[in-house]
Amino acid sequence: MHPDELKTWRKAERTRLVAAREALPAQTVQRFRHAMDSHLERGFPGLRQATLAFCWPIRNEYDARHLAKTLREAGALTALPVVVAPKTPLVFREWHPGIALAEGPLGIAYPADSREVTPRAVLLPMNGWDAQGYRLGYGGGFFDRTLAALKERPLVIGVSYEMARMATIHPQSWDVPMDYVVTERGVYRHDASELVFLGAPGPTSEMASPVCYADERIVRGD
Numbered sequence: 684m685h686p687d688e689l690k691t692w693r694k695a696e697r698t699r700l701v702a703a704r705e706a707l708p709a710q711t712v713q714r715f716r717h718a719m720d721s722h723l724e725r726g727f728p729g730l731r732q733a734t735l736a737f738c739w740p741i742r743n744e745y746d747a748r749h750l751a752k753t754l755r756e757a758g759a760l761t762a763l764p765v766v767v768a769p770k771t772p773l774v775f776r777e778w779h780p781g782i783a784l785a786e787g788p789l790g791i792a793y794p795a796d797s798r799e800v801t802p803r804a805v806l807l808p809m810n811g812w813d814a815q816g817y818r819l820g821y822g823g824g825f826f827d828r829t830l831a832a833l834k835e836r837p838l839v840i841g842v843s844y845e846m847a848r849m850a851t852i853h854p855q856s857w858d859v860p861m862d863y864v865v866t867e868r869g870v871y872r873h874d875a876s877e878l879v880f881l882g883a884p885g886p887t888s889e890m891a892s893p894v895c896y897a898d899e900r901i902v903r904g905d
Contacts (some may be wrong), residue, residue: 685855693852697819700811700847704785706742707844712743715844715867718883720750723806725884726870727840727863731757736775736802736837739784739792744808745842755779764799765793766825772832773825774799789821803836807861809843813851816841816860816873830859838862 684692707715714776723730731754737747751761762775766787776794777793778784785795807826811819818841820826830836840863845868852858 689853689855693819693822696849696852697810697822700819701742703846704810704844707743712746716746716749718867719745719842719865720753721807722865722870722884723750723840723842724753725886726865726881727804730754730804731759733804734760734762734800734802735765735804735806736762737806738808738809741789741791745844747806747842750806760800762802764825764829770824770828772829776800788823800835801835804838804840807839807841809841809847809861809864811827811847811849811852812841812843812861812864813849813854814865815851815854816862816871816875816878817854818853818861819849819852824857827857827859828903831857840865842866879886 690736733754735751735754736753738744740746740748751759755761761778764773765776767774768783776797777796777891778797782797783795784792787793807818809818809820813819818826839862840860841864845865845866848866854860860873862873863872864878866900868880870881871878872881873879
């Protein structure tokens with residue numbers, strides 16, 4: 684696909700997918716969120732001690748704030764991304780209730796003045812996602828640029844809904860696949876060149892997490 688055609692196609696797909704997500708009833712979004720909270724907490728127990736970055740939710744995205752609260756209570760440190768300038772990598776600043784927020788691009792909140800931290804895991808919202816684990820974002824390229832710039836890449840968990848799955852986003856050389864994808868259905872792991880569905884993690888007391896070896900990459904550090 685020609686670069687101009689790809690840009691036009693992605694813009695149209697992004698518009699379609701965001702509109703469909705925004706049309707979801709509030710109770711459906713709430714149900715999806717509860718399921719995803721459970722999959723993340725049970726499937727990735729190392730997040731409880733991680734420096735974890737997540738994104739302030741907009742437009743009916745998965746709302747990670749509830750999970751972040753639970754994880755902080757267990758010992759995690761949470762952070763939000765900050766746009767410093769166009770076409771430059773993001774930075775991450777610590778955030779918890781009590782730290783002042785400002786409004787950034789797309790109306791997304793970010794910490795106005797808190798310390799920068801280095802995340803060991805990132806929950807990354809996706810407007811669309813495909814069978815290879817590639818993400819359709821908002822078109823700014825900030826996260827791809829940021830992941831490429833970090834000295835040590837964090838564990839990247841894409842979070843979205845099953846309805847946002849696409850055959851392909853037509854990935855380009857700069858697109859970075861997710862390590863895992865979590866939807867209301869369960870957990871997918873990126874193996875070789877495709878996603879493999881692992882299922883929905885059961886209660887921690889009844890099973891060893893199917894993705895617990897990912898915890899080796901989730902080491903608290905700031």
